[in-house]
Each structure stands twice: as C-alpha cells, then as structure tokens.
Amino acid sequence: MKPTSKQLSALQRRIADRYSASGRSNAEIGRLASVHPSQVGRICSGNFKTVSANVVQVCRVLGVKVPKMSESARMDxxxxxxxxxxxxxxxxxxxxxxxxxxxxxxxxxxxxxxxxxxxxxxxxxxx
Structure with missing residues (x-):
C-alpha cells in the first residue's frame, strides 16, 4: 500500500524513534517479526515507500501504530x-x-x- 508523503514521513519518524528507544538489534527485531535483519535495518532507517507486510510486522514488534492508508479514489x-x-x-x-x-x-x-x-x-x- 502506498501512503501519502505525510503519512510516510510520520511513520518513518515513529519507527526510527521507537527503534532507537528499544535498544534491540536488527537481528532480535527480525526474529520477533519474522523479517530478515537487513530488511529490518532498511525499515528502521526509513528506507521504504509502501507499507508492506514486513513494515507492519516491524511496527508490531516496536509497538508503532500503522496508520490507515487511503486507497485509490478510483476504487469501486x-x-x-x-x-x-x-x-x-x-x-x-x-x-x-x-x-x-x-x-x-x-x-x-x-x-x-x-x-x-x-x-x-x-x-x-x-x-
């Protein structure tokens, strides 16, 4: 799902803040989230443009609420x-x-x- 730029910036900031405060390693978060540690590193550094299942899982482990993303206005x-x-x-x-x-x-x-x-x-x- 592709978030708006405002939603993306806010989510990236919240993830980075929680990651820093957690004191957990990429490997530990990856194990808890079932996400490869290198992917955890990219997500926690804000290097993502869509809210994928991996982003959601990392957010769940870090206790970050994932915002509802707006769908295309052309949707039936x-x-x-x-x-x-x-x-x-x-x-x-x-x-x-x-x-x-x-x-x-x-x-x-x-x-x-x-x-x-x-x-x-x-x-x-x-x-």
Whole structure:
C-alpha cells in the first residue's frame, strides 16, 4: 500500500524513534517479526515507500501504530466497502491474513458463477 508523503514521513519518524528507544538489534527485531535483519535495518532507517507486510510486522514488534492508508479514489464503492471490512477484521499479522484468506477461499469454493444472460439465451436457441 502506498501512503501519502505525510503519512510516510510520520511513520518513518515513529519507527526510527521507537527503534532507537528499544535498544534491540536488527537481528532480535527480525526474529520477533519474522523479517530478515537487513530488511529490518532498511525499515528502521526509513528506507521504504509502501507499507508492506514486513513494515507492519516491524511496527508490531516496536509497538508503532500503522496508520490507515487511503486507497485509490478510483476504487469501486462496493469493493471499497468490502476492503474496509477486511481491514477492520485483520489484526495485521501474517497469521490473521492467512486465516482471512482461508475463509475467503472457502467462500470462493462455494460460489457458483451465474451464467451470463446471453449464453443462456443462445443455448436455448440452439436446442
């Protein structure tokens, strides 16, 4: 997700401040966040432009709140509502994302796509 420049600057600053105050090494944070220590170093130095899963995990370990990012204004309103619901129920952990994905996969397996009206009409005409 791509944050606004203001959100990005604020998040980078909060991460750097918490990292300095934590006294933890990149390796220790990486182990707790399941993120490679070199990636932890880049994140804690503010070297990122999107809020990836790794950034979220480092924030979780450091106790930094990740701001809600604005989605594209071109997003379909119905999808925006579904997306907002997903974000509300996600606890921002890889395990939580995996659980949501499994539930959505189960729903997708139950969903039987409707036949387009045109294909139904042409089948009847061909019979």
């Amino acid at each position: 309103p119905d999808w925006a509502k579904a997306n907002a619901t997903l974000r509300r129920i996600w606890d921002q952990t890889p395990q939580g994302a995996a659980t949501i994905r499994r539930v959505l996969d189960a729903i997708a397996d139950l969903h039987v796509p409707e036949m387009p009206a045109d294909s139904t009409r042409s089948e009847k005409q061909g019979a």
